[in-house]
Amino acid sequence: MIGSIIIKIGFLSAIAAVFFYYRAHRNQKQQDILFGRFSFHAAVLSQMAACVIMLYLILTHQFQYTYVWNYSSTDLSLSLLISTFYAGQEGSFMLWALYTSIIGVFLLQYSSRKNYEPEVMAVYSLILTFLMTMLIFKNPFAYIWDTFPNDLVQTGPIPAGISNYVVLDAAKSIWARFPVEGKGLNPLLQNYWMVIHPQVLFIGFSSMAVPYALAVGALLKRDYHSWIRVATPWSVFGAMILGTGIILGGYWAYETLGWGGFWGWDPVENSSLVPWLICVASIHTALTQRQSGAFVRTNFVLSLLTFIMVLYSTFLTRSGILGETSVHSFVDPGMWVYWLLLIFITVFAVIGFGLLFARMREMPKIPVQHSIVSREFALFLGASALTFVAIFVVVGTSSPIITTIAKGKASAMDIAYYVKTNLPLGIAITFLSGIGQLLWWKSSTTRSILKKMAPALVLAVVASGIVLLLGYQNFFILLFVFCSAFSLFANLQVGYDIYMGNPKFVGGSIAHIGIAIMCLGFVTSERYDEKKTVALERGKPVDALGYTMTYVGYHPVEDRYAFAIDVEKGGMRRTVAPTMYYSEFTKGIMRHPDLINFINKDFYVAPLSLEEASSGSEQTLTLQKGEEAEVAGLKVSFLDYLFSNEQKAAMAESRAFSIDATMQVSEGARKKKLVLQMKGDKGEFEYPPSNYVAQDKRTFEFRIAKLIPDREDKDKSKIEITVKTSNDPNVKPKGETLVIEASIKPYINLVWVGTVTLVVGFLLTIFRRVAEARIKSQT
Amino acid sequence: MKPKIVIGVLVIMAGVILGSVSFLESNVEYMDFAAAEKSHKKVQVKGEWVKNHESRFDAEKAQFVFYMKDDNNRVEKVILEGAKPNNFELATSVVAKGVYREGYFHATDVLTKCPSKYEGDAEAVKQSL
Structure with missing residues (x-):
C-alpha cells in the first residue's frame, strides 16, 4: 500500500518538476528553477524509496504482493532474490525509472553548469513522468487478492488453523488467504548473468534519454550548435553502456542459454541494437558539426530518434504485439501497457519532431563544400550506413506488424534476411571506418590518400589470404574480411600517430580497432564453424x-x-x-x-x-506370403500358414488348438526354416517365442504379433511378427x-577482445569530450 | 555538389531495393500443408500434434519425428532437425517452420503455444496457499 502511494507522490512531483522547469524556461526566474529542482529531487527520492520498499518485500518474502509471489520464492540465493526485482515487467519498469532518476541527478548538475537546466530538465522530468505513469498502471505493489479475487477472497467466518490470511472488511467479514510460497524464478534466468546484464542494459536505456532531452532543450533555447558539445559525452556514455549490455546478453545466450551463437537476431536482441546503432551514427555526425558546422538538422533527428527507438523497441518486446512469431513467449501484458507505450512514443515523437519542424526555417544553413575525398563525406556515408542497418533491423523485427497491415496475417522474418541486408552495409561500414580515419577534414587529394592507404591495404590483402586458407565462403564474406582487416590496420596506423601526438585523442582509433577485431571474430566463429x-x-x-x-x-x-x-x-x-x-x-x-x-x-x-x-532391440515386421525383409543382418521371409484339419476341428469344438506359420531365415547361403505358433484355448491366445541362433551366436526371438489371413486369395495372406535381439552375453546391449x-x-575470442577494446575506446572518448565540453563552457 | 547527390540517390535506391527484395524473400509466411507443398519456400504451418501417431527422437540423425494436423485436418509427417521442442506435450498448438519436400515437412524450428498463462496462474496461486 505504502509503495503505491509513494509512486503516486513521485509521479506528482515529476509533473510538478515539468511544470516549474518549463515555467523557468519561459520566464527565466531563479525561483522557478529552485522549485523545479526541488520537485525533481522529490520524484527521485520517491522512486528510490519505492525501490527500497520493493526490495524489502522481496527479501522478506511478502507473497501477499502479486509481483513478489509471481517471480520469487524462499529457496533462491540472495543474489538471485535481488534479481527477481526486475524479472517481471513491472519490476523492469521500476529499474528503468530508478536509473532514469539517478542519471537525472547527475544531468541536473551538469545541465545547470552548462546553463541548460530549465529546458533539459523539463523534458527529462517528462520522461520520468511517463515511466512513473507506467508504474501506476502496472503497479508492482498490487495485492494478490486484487489480482485473483475469485480465487482468494472469501466471505464468512475464518476457519481455525489458518494463519496466512488478511481481513479485508471486518464488518462484512470479507477476508482473503494469501500464498506462503512464491512461484519462483524462471530457471532460464537463474544464473549470475541475470544479476548483471539487465542492470547494464537499463542504465544504457536510461542514458539514451539524455541526448533526447538535450536536443529538445537546445531547440527550446534556439541553440543549434553548442548543444552538440554538451550532448556528445552523454551519447558516447550511452553507447558504451548499452553496447556492453548487448554483448553481455550475447555472451549469456552463448554460454548459458545454448543458442549456439552469441547473436540470433531475436526481437529482444534487435530491440537493444537499434537505439545503439542510431546513437553511434549520431556520435559520428556530431563530429562533423563540431568541425564544420554542417549536419545541424541531421544531428537533431538522430539524437531524437535514439530515444524514440528505445521506446519503439520497448513497445515491440513488451506489448505482446509480436505474439507467437517470436521464440520468446512474452506474457500478454494487457491492453494498458500496449496503449501507454503507444502514447509514450507518439508524445515524444510529436514533441521532438514537431519542435524541430517549427524551428527548421530559422536554423542556419551551413553550405557543405567538401569534396568526395574528405573525412566529412566518409563520416556522412558511415552514419548513413549505420542508419540503414538500424532501418533494416527495425523493419525485420517489425515484420509481424507490417505483414498484419499488408496481408492481415502476421508472419516473422527468417534470420537470413538480416545477414543478406546487413552484409553489404557491414562491408561499407568497416571500409569507411578505415578510410575515414586516414582522410583529412575538408579535402584530401586522391594521390595522398592512396599513398597513406597503401600499408593497410597490403596488410589487409595478407590477412584476407590467411582467412582464405581456412576455406572460401563467398565473395562478400571475403570482402568483409578484407575491409575489416583494412580498418584494423588503418586504425592501428592512425592510432599510433595520434598517440605519439596527443594520447588523449586516441579513443576513436581504439574504438574502431575494437569494431574491426569484432567483425573478424564474427566471420571466423560464425562462418568457419563446424557442427556435428x-x-x-x-x-x-x-x-x-x-x-x-x-x-x-x-x-x-x-x-x-x-x-x-x-x-x-x-x-x-x-x-x-x-x-x-x-x-x-x-x-x-x-x-x-x-x-x-x-x-x-x-x-x-x-x-x-x-x-x-x-535391453536388446525389438522390431515389428509385416510380411506378405513370399515377401522377404531384413532384420539385423538376417533375411526373413514368410512361407505359409499351417492350419491342419485336426486343429480346425479342435477350434470348432472349442478345444485348445494351434496355428503354425512357417518362416525362412537365411544368412548368406545358410537357410533355416522356423515355425512360429499361435495357441488358442477358451478364447485366450498365446504367442510362444521361437528362438533362432545366428552364426555369430546372437540369439533372436521370433513371435507372431498378428495373423492377417486372406480367405479369398491365400497368396495375399500376411503376418505381423516381432523379432527381438535377446541379451546375448557376447553382444552388449545398447x-x-x-x-x-x-x-x-x-577465434571466437576475437569477439570478446574486440568488445573490451571498443569499450576502452569509448571510455577514452568520454574523457576527451567531457574535458572539451568543460573548456568550452568556461570560455 | 552534383556527383554527391547522384551518389546519395543511388545509395538510397540500392538500399531500398536490397531491403524490399530481402524482405519479400525472407518473409516466412503462414500457410497450410497444401500451400506449403506447392511453395518450395521456407514457410510456417500451424497445427496440432497428432498424438496417436508415431513420435520419436532418432538419436543417430538427431531428428525428432512427429505427425502434425494442420487447420484443414491434413496430416503430414514432420521431421525436425533437433531435439523434441519444449512443452511439446502441453502445447495446445504448434507452429512448424520449414520446407515441404519429398513428402515430408522438414522443419528447422517448432514453436509451441501453451495454455494462457493467466489460467495457469490462478491454478498456481491456489496451490501455493
Whole structure:
C-alpha cells in the first residue's frame, strides 16, 4: 500500500518538476528553477524509496504482493532474490525509472553548469513522468487478492488453523488467504548473468534519454550548435553502456542459454541494437558539426530518434504485439501497457519532431563544400550506413506488424534476411571506418590518400589470404574480411600517430580497432564453424571434429543433472559438463551447454537428448506370403500358414488348438526354416517365442504379433511378427546414449577482445569530450 | 555538389531495393500443408500434434519425428532437425517452420503455444496457499 502511494507522490512531483522547469524556461526566474529542482529531487527520492520498499518485500518474502509471489520464492540465493526485482515487467519498469532518476541527478548538475537546466530538465522530468505513469498502471505493489479475487477472497467466518490470511472488511467479514510460497524464478534466468546484464542494459536505456532531452532543450533555447558539445559525452556514455549490455546478453545466450551463437537476431536482441546503432551514427555526425558546422538538422533527428527507438523497441518486446512469431513467449501484458507505450512514443515523437519542424526555417544553413575525398563525406556515408542497418533491423523485427497491415496475417522474418541486408552495409561500414580515419577534414587529394592507404591495404590483402586458407565462403564474406582487416590496420596506423601526438585523442582509433577485431571474430566463429550431432553411448569413445569424446555418466548438481563428457585431443584431456533437466516452472526440458575455451577456438557442447538404455532391440515386421525383409543382418521371409484339419476341428469344438506359420531365415547361403505358433484355448491366445541362433551366436526371438489371413486369395495372406535381439552375453546391449551437438567456433575470442577494446575506446572518448565540453563552457 | 547527390540517390535506391527484395524473400509466411507443398519456400504451418501417431527422437540423425494436423485436418509427417521442442506435450498448438519436400515437412524450428498463462496462474496461486 505504502509503495503505491509513494509512486503516486513521485509521479506528482515529476509533473510538478515539468511544470516549474518549463515555467523557468519561459520566464527565466531563479525561483522557478529552485522549485523545479526541488520537485525533481522529490520524484527521485520517491522512486528510490519505492525501490527500497520493493526490495524489502522481496527479501522478506511478502507473497501477499502479486509481483513478489509471481517471480520469487524462499529457496533462491540472495543474489538471485535481488534479481527477481526486475524479472517481471513491472519490476523492469521500476529499474528503468530508478536509473532514469539517478542519471537525472547527475544531468541536473551538469545541465545547470552548462546553463541548460530549465529546458533539459523539463523534458527529462517528462520522461520520468511517463515511466512513473507506467508504474501506476502496472503497479508492482498490487495485492494478490486484487489480482485473483475469485480465487482468494472469501466471505464468512475464518476457519481455525489458518494463519496466512488478511481481513479485508471486518464488518462484512470479507477476508482473503494469501500464498506462503512464491512461484519462483524462471530457471532460464537463474544464473549470475541475470544479476548483471539487465542492470547494464537499463542504465544504457536510461542514458539514451539524455541526448533526447538535450536536443529538445537546445531547440527550446534556439541553440543549434553548442548543444552538440554538451550532448556528445552523454551519447558516447550511452553507447558504451548499452553496447556492453548487448554483448553481455550475447555472451549469456552463448554460454548459458545454448543458442549456439552469441547473436540470433531475436526481437529482444534487435530491440537493444537499434537505439545503439542510431546513437553511434549520431556520435559520428556530431563530429562533423563540431568541425564544420554542417549536419545541424541531421544531428537533431538522430539524437531524437535514439530515444524514440528505445521506446519503439520497448513497445515491440513488451506489448505482446509480436505474439507467437517470436521464440520468446512474452506474457500478454494487457491492453494498458500496449496503449501507454503507444502514447509514450507518439508524445515524444510529436514533441521532438514537431519542435524541430517549427524551428527548421530559422536554423542556419551551413553550405557543405567538401569534396568526395574528405573525412566529412566518409563520416556522412558511415552514419548513413549505420542508419540503414538500424532501418533494416527495425523493419525485420517489425515484420509481424507490417505483414498484419499488408496481408492481415502476421508472419516473422527468417534470420537470413538480416545477414543478406546487413552484409553489404557491414562491408561499407568497416571500409569507411578505415578510410575515414586516414582522410583529412575538408579535402584530401586522391594521390595522398592512396599513398597513406597503401600499408593497410597490403596488410589487409595478407590477412584476407590467411582467412582464405581456412576455406572460401563467398565473395562478400571475403570482402568483409578484407575491409575489416583494412580498418584494423588503418586504425592501428592512425592510432599510433595520434598517440605519439596527443594520447588523449586516441579513443576513436581504439574504438574502431575494437569494431574491426569484432567483425573478424564474427566471420571466423560464425562462418568457419563446424557442427556435428553425435550420439555418445556411455563409456564408448566417439571421434568427431578431431576430438575423442566419451560420455562417462551423469551426476547431480543441486537439483539438476550434469553430464560428464571426457574430451581428448593429442595430450589434452578435459571434461565438459553440459546440463539438462526437467523444469516444473516451464514444464519443459532445460538444456545448458558447456564449452572449453582455447586461445584460438571454443569447443562447444550442447546437449540434445538422453536415450535410456535398452535391453536388446525389438522390431515389428509385416510380411506378405513370399515377401522377404531384413532384420539385423538376417533375411526373413514368410512361407505359409499351417492350419491342419485336426486343429480346425479342435477350434470348432472349442478345444485348445494351434496355428503354425512357417518362416525362412537365411544368412548368406545358410537357410533355416522356423515355425512360429499361435495357441488358442477358451478364447485366450498365446504367442510362444521361437528362438533362432545366428552364426555369430546372437540369439533372436521370433513371435507372431498378428495373423492377417486372406480367405479369398491365400497368396495375399500376411503376418505381423516381432523379432527381438535377446541379451546375448557376447553382444552388449545398447547403453544409455547422450545425444549432443558439438561445434568448434574458431577465434571466437576475437569477439570478446574486440568488445573490451571498443569499450576502452569509448571510455577514452568520454574523457576527451567531457574535458572539451568543460573548456568550452568556461570560455 | 552534383556527383554527391547522384551518389546519395543511388545509395538510397540500392538500399531500398536490397531491403524490399530481402524482405519479400525472407518473409516466412503462414500457410497450410497444401500451400506449403506447392511453395518450395521456407514457410510456417500451424497445427496440432497428432498424438496417436508415431513420435520419436532418432538419436543417430538427431531428428525428432512427429505427425502434425494442420487447420484443414491434413496430416503430414514432420521431421525436425533437433531435439523434441519444449512443452511439446502441453502445447495446445504448434507452429512448424520449414520446407515441404519429398513428402515430408522438414522443419528447422517448432514453436509451441501453451495454455494462457493467466489460467495457469490462478491454478498456481491456489496451490501455493
